[in-house]
Amino acid sequence: MTYDFFNKLFGSQIVAALIQSLLPLFFFILPFALFAVWFERKVSAHMQDRLGPMRVGWHGWLQSIADILKLIQKEDIIATENDKPLFNIAPLLVFVGSYAAFAAIPFSSAFIGSNLDLGVFFIVAVSGFVVAGILMAGWASNNKYSLLGAMRSAAQIISYEIPTILVIVTIVMVTGTLNLNTLSEMQTGHFWNWMIFGGPTFGIAKFLLIPFMILGFVIIYISTLAEVNRTPFDIPEAESELVSGYHTEYSGMKFAMFFLAEYANMFAVSAVVAALFFGGYQSPIGYLGNLIGIKWFIPIEQLLWFTAKGLFFVFVQMWLRWTLPRLRVDQLMAACWKYLIPLAFVNLIIIGLITLI
Amino acid sequence: MREYLQNIWTAVITIMIGMRVTFKHLFVPAVTIQYPDVKPQLPERERNRLYVNMDDCIGCDQCARACPVDCISIETVKGLPTEDLGKTSQGKKKALWVTSFTIDYAKCCYCQLCVFPCPTECIYMTDVYEFSEYDRDNLIYNFSTLTPEEAEQKKINYAQFEAEKAKEKAAKAAAPANPTAVKE
Known part of the structure; x- marks a missing residue:
């Protein structure tokens, strides 16, 4: 469905296929991975009566972004x-x-x-x-x-x-x-x-x-x-x-x-x-x-x-x-x-x- | 076969029990103290940074002698009879100028042994524990109320007094035949 939409929009099957294949990566997998890393730390912390990351943003929600920035450097x-x-x-x-x-x-x-x-x-x-x-x-x-x-x-x-x-x-x-x-x-x-x-x-x-x-x-x-x-x-x-x-x-x-x-x-x-x-x-x-x-x-x-x-x-x-x-x-x-x-x-x-x- | 099924059953049940325990702990309030924002409740007799109340210090040097790591160093100069050094809060008259009273917290081992011998209870532990420094020299605290110039002045005053006394004594010794009529 989205493929047809992009195909019509750009008039090219290659561009449509490219966008179709990159959509889940940038709009799903990356945000999910960032969220899941933070979520995992929070879940593990609370299961062990700790708090987990608390400093970077509200309840440390920016922690995984900070981690990624660190890893890039x-x-x-x-x-x-x-x-x-x-x-x-x-x-x-x-x-x-x-x-x-x-x-x-x-x-x-x-x-x-x-x-x-x-x-x-x-x-x-x-x-x-x-x-x-x-x-x-x-x-x-x-x-x-x-x-x-x-x-x-x-x-x-x-x-x-x-x-x-x-x-x-x-x-x-x-x-x-x-x-x-x-x-x-x-x-x-x-x-x-x-x-x-x-x-x-x-x-x-x-x-x-x-x-x-x-x-x-x-x-x-x-x-x-x-x-x-x-x-x-x-x-x-x-x-x-x-x-x-x-x-x-x-x-x-x-x-x-x-x-x-x-x-x-x-x-x-x-x-x-x-x-x-x-x-x-x-x-x-x-x-x-x-x-x-x-x-x-x-x-x-x-x-x-x-x-x-x-x-x-x-x-x-x-x-x-x-x-x-x-x-x-x-x-x-x-x-x-x-x-x-x-x-x-x-x-x-x-x-x-x-x-x- | 019986053991086989039993194994599966035990595995399932024990995993369920474990998961129930961890799930309950999701909702148990965390024990973490968010340190710089929230300070922990310190015990009543905690031992942290020393403080010296110089108003009460009589310069007796007992704390410095009690210190096992020699982190306290005190220098004193006798006061002149004409000077009024004030009184301690217990009403005891002070006799010594404390020209220098330094504590090196880099050496201090927080044993509190200096606190007990103090006759005027002027050295004691406070609840301050956040005093780290980048330079070790900054951990040497000077408690003396006198400025360096004043302290120097006191030393000179006392030396002069001593010299005068010695001169007087020498003069006395030089004239023993002098009739002591005033003695009556």
Whole structure:
């Protein structure tokens, strides 16, 4: 929709596509990352009965902007023993991986970067890019801690992609589509049409689906949490063991890229979870635009709902981070291979049987 | 199988309990004191910067001797009999000019040992603790009420007095045969 608008406005498909692709970066990811860094500090502080940043602006809301300004000024250190080309390209690759995922995420019915029929598949595929970037960063740093962190990260992300994909497959089985926009459209109406409540079709299958959908949601939430390297699955960064993991050797803006990628990733996986299970951009209670008859207001409302859902799941990620201690490497692998994958398989089979009804 | 399911159950329940605890703490008021804006309540007997009330100081040097790190240095000059040095608040007559009374807070260890021997209770701890300086010399505080010139003057006065006394004594010693008629 916005693409058509820009196409008409500028009369050029290239300019329209460029603007379309840069819109989420400058109007969503960057402000969100700045907000999320501040929010994370505030949440962690208040969970520990502290106050967090209070000095820069009202309750320190300018803190992350001050941090970014500081990072821009910092020296870009490249050690002599680093593998320079890989070292320089790694943060970009990590960021590209998380940014590309936003292409297939529907922000509202009027804005989706690229209305792909293989939307979810595309997101899973490009988030695999992040592994390459992290491994590259760890290896090129020529630092034992970095390499160890990168190795752990690769093992972790690849392992946890399996339960994620298994749960996505269950959703695909029920809905029959990989397109996130169509998926969101299907869950329109009220919140009982969301996939977590058995999907839009009313019948006995809907009620049978509910417990298994909740199980699926828990599995995908845990595994995506592990995929974005957040505590309790932050063994790639593990401050107390590995200094700071794969980004130990990075400084200045390259470090900021990793940071930005982490927060962009957090929102991306939250958005995917929201789109799969919680109706994406659909309002749970109907639209104000419909009520007062202003049609153009609906996409804006949808954007707000989408942001609210994404932010809620990001908040839960932070909440978990400041609640749970880090898992050991063997525990991490056990949690994935011994618990999440079998459960996801069982869930897949049961939901498959239910959809036959 | 039983243990397997039990593990999942324990994990879910314990995570829920942990999350409930942290969520409650979101709404617990923070214990942080916003320091420069809000000052912490100090205990009654806190030990901070020393203060010397020179009106009461008799220059007895006991605090300087009690100090374990020698951060107090006092110089005194005897007052002349003709001078009135004033009284302490306890009504004791002062006999010494305190020409210099310096405390080096860079050395001070805030042990309060100087406070107890003071006979007039003129040296004591205050509640001031924000007195950091960029230059260490600025931490040497001079409490003497006399200006350097006055202090110099007092020293000269006393030296003159001593010299006169010594001269008198010498004169007395030189004329022992002098009949002491005035003695009656």
